[in-house]
Amino acid sequence: xxIRQHFRTITNHNxxxxxxSPLAELSGSLGDLGTLLPLMIAMALGGSxxxxxxxxxxxxxxxxxxxxxxxxxxxxxxxxxxxxxISRNFTKQETMAAxxxxxxxxxxxxxxGLLKWLNRVVPAPVVKxxxxxxxxxxVISAGSTMIKPLGWATPGYDNRLLALVAFALLxxxxxxxxxxxxxxxxxxxxxxxxxxxxxxxxxxxxxxWHPSVSVPNSAAWRTGAIEAAIPQLPxxxxxxxxxxxxxxxxxxxxxxxxxxxxxxxxxxxIANLIGxxxxxxxxxxxxxxxxxxxxxxxxxxSSVIALGLVKLILGLFVGEAIVPLLQRFxxxxxxxxxxxxxxxxxxxxxxxxxxxxxxxxxxxxEHQQPALRSKKTVEQERKDKWxxxxxxxxxxxxxxxxxxxxxxxxxxxxxxxxxxxxxHYRYGQVRLESDHxxxxxxxx
Numbered sequence: 001x002x003i004r005q006h007f008r009t010i011t012n013h014n015x016x017x018x019x020x021s022p023l024a025e026l027s028g029s030l031g032d033l034g035t036l037l038p039l040m041i042a043m044a045l046g047g048s049x050x051x052x053x054x055x056x057x058x059x060x061x062x063x064x065x066x067x068x069x070x071x072x073x074x075x076x077x078x079x080x081x082x083x084x085x086i087s088r089n090f091t092k093q094e095t096m097a098a099x100x101x102x103x104x105x106x107x108x109x110x111x112x113g114l115l116k117w118l119n120r121v122v123p124a125p126v127v128k129x130x131x132x133x134x135x136x137x138x139v140i141s142a143g144s145t146m147i148k149p150l151g152w153a154t155p156g157y158d159n160r161l162l163a164l165v166a167f168a169l170l171x172x173x174x175x176x177x178x179x180x181x182x183x184x185x186x187x188x189x190x191x192x193x194x195x196x197x198x199x200x201x202x203x204x205x206x207x208x209w210h211p212s213v214s215v216p217n218s219a220a221w222r223t224g225a226i227e228a229a230i231p232q233l234p235x236x237x238x239x240x241x242x243x244x245x246x247x248x249x250x251x252x253x254x255x256x257x258x259x260x261x262x263x264x265x266x267x268x269x270i271a272n273l274i275g276x277x278x279x280x281x282x283x284x285x286x287x288x289x290x291x292x293x294x295x296x297x298x299x300x301x302s303s304v305i306a307l308g309l310v311k312l313i314l315g316l317f318v319g320e321a322i323v324p325l326l327q328r329f330x331x332x333x334x335x336x337x338x339x340x341x342x343x344x345x346x347x348x349x350x351x352x353x354x355x356x357x358x359x360x361x362x363x364x365x366e367h368q369q370p371a372l373r374s375k376k377t378v379e380q381e382r383k384d385k386w387x388x389x390x391x392x393x394x395x396x397x398x399x400x401x402x403x404x405x406x407x408x409x410x411x412x413x414x415x416x417x418x419x420x421x422x423x424h425y426r427y428g429q430v431r432l433e434s435d436h437x438x439x440x441x442x443x444x
Contacts, residue, residue: 028298055315062308066301074289097224099282129392138342292341
């Protein structure tokens, strides 16, 4: 299929889906705001990013990915970079250097084929473990940082009772799938934030975006690359590329076509190699965001195209003036949205025992009879897959680090496969000796 035919097919899918369920697509487009808003606002207030540039370039990325992939692929902050930039008060140049470093490294991994190799050799239970770990981390974050600090009834506009009402409405939305939950809750929260802003301090004035390009100095490159980009690399490689392609295949098994790891890698790399020169926030595509947008109704690229257009307009014509309004958005409502997105992502682990490990071809030894294998080993393989996934989840949550979870899962996977590999090796040696002996007999 040519590029032109591809875009025509995806565009028809986007238009058809949006026409059939416009409210669901709009609601789904808001499913990742619980991750985006807190980090983006905190980095903007700390001077680590340029907010108008972030809105413009993340919006353009939303629009492009919506048109190209036809799925609600999210555009998220690079969480490790964001967390480090916020906690260590990164300058704009240091954040730029971190994002540009990630763009260069991910581009090299994509162009060299290493991402494709990782996609082939990493077992599915490890990838699903990273997804489940990320989902549970979102749930924990929603409870501990957004809802737990609130009082039961105070303040009146943002409290635990409001969170309970939002959670009850989430249950209703599960029974009535066409209810645009995220759109409804976000609208209520925005109205409440606007009401609070009108009675409080001034929100500032809208202004046109004036883009400016700057080049990080050598000190900024050292700080950004070493302190932020290195911790971000495993998170981007595993959760933003491998896990998101796996989740896309699960959520959209028939159509649109599942994005390749190389394609997603180039998307992440190019977005950062362009936007970060202008001070935009380093961005990626996360499986948590995809799960959240899917959970709230998004089924095509039209959802993220709509979100991208809103971001683009806000970045071009409103800019920093929107920060005070977003700051006042009720944490109780945002927390429930994040919680729902986390649960949706963690659900992918329920079918781990039905998946084949991506290196399963190596597991089938020639001397095993199919009937014997189906009776004696299939159940054990299912248990092994669950254990690999759970060990991966444990590593991700215990150390709050996807790289640790990945390493733990891979070591557990290899330890379970080791007896089979040794048996296969011994069988091969015996067969080789037998063939050699046969040749000697024939020679005599």
